[in-house]
Amino acid sequence: xxxxRQSPQSLTVWEGETAILNCSYEDSTFDYFPWYWQFPxxxxxxxxxxxxxxxxxxxxxxxxxxxxxxxKLSLHITDSxxxxxxxxxxxxxxxxxxxxxxxxxGTSLLxxx
Amino acid sequence: xxxxxxxxxxxxxVTGSEKILICEQYLGHNAMYWYRQSxxxxxxxxxxxxxxxxxxxxxxxxxxxPQSSKKNHLDLQITALxxxxxxxxxxxxxxxxxxxxxxxxxxxxxxxxx
Numbered sequence: 004x005x006x007x008r009q010s011p012q013s014l015t016v017w018e019g020e021t022a023i024l025n026c027s028y029e030d031s032t033f034d035y036f037p038w039y040w041q042f043p044x045x046x047x048x049x050x051x052x053x054x055x056x057x058x059x060x061x062x063x064x065x066x067x068x069x070x071x072x073x074x075k076l077s078l079h080i081t082d083s084x085x086x087x088x089x090x091x092x093x094x095x096x097x098x099x100x101x102x103x104x105x106x107x108x109g110t111s112l113l114x115x116x
Numbered sequence: 117x118x119x120x121x122x123x124x125x126x127x128x129x130v131t132g133s134e135k136i137l138i139c140e141q142y143l144g145h146n147a148m149y150w151y152r153q154s155x156x157x158x159x160x161x162x163x164x165x166x167x168x169x170x171x172x173x174x175x176x177x178x179x180x181x182p183q184s185s186k187k188n189h190l191d192l193q194i195t196a197l198x199x200x201x202x203x204x205x206x207x208x209x210x211x212x213x214x215x216x217x218x219x220x221x222x223x224x225x226x227x228x229x230x
Contacts, residue, residue, distance in 0.1 A: 046223050047206070052218065102166065104217050106159035109158045109159075
């Protein structure tokens with residue numbers, strides 16, 4: 004059972020557009036949601052994270068929108084740049100699960116110049 | 117300087133052989149992890165250790181054995197290798213108690229079993 008789901012599997016946007024990456028989860032005990040990005044042949048790196056006490060977290064061009072009732076969140080990338088082309092992973096953890104991060108299957112984003 | 121060192125970077129192994137993947141972290145973190153990444157399962161949790169003790173094991177096969185000789189080391193021994201074990205293995209670490217579980221990943225070991 005995939006506890007963290009992401010859609011779409013791949014996404015292509017033009018430079019300057021807003022990319023929207025979706026994530027949903029099953030376990031209501033999840034209380035921390037980081038997003039990681041991974042460039043080809045590199046390791047994943049933390050991009051931005053949110054806790055359910057907030058429904059929005061912004062860091063520059065990257066914004067997480069969170070809907071606790073629907074168990075959904077999304078990552079919006081405004082003014083997308085070719086350098087944003089990467090695979091984005093939504094992840095989740097819970098205090099009662101130790102320190103384990105459960106990752107989604109990822110969204111591959113391509114930003115065309 | 118890399119904060120998490122994984123060795124080797126690339127590894128080719130013969131089916132049935134045994135290999136050890138090395139991981140050392142210099143971030144002062146108390147928790148360490150192994151994840152596997154392949155085309156079928158993008159980032160699959162394998163093990164978590166905290167203060168050198170096993171916290172969670174999601175690997176069905178006993179062929180995968182973590183080894184922690186020091187607080188900042190978490191090696192992964194894989195025995196009786198199979199072609200399906202071919203993947204990139206990432207070591208990661210975190211400092212629990214900082215309001216979330218933010219991982220730092222190593223650069224990975226790319227394993228090919230032939």
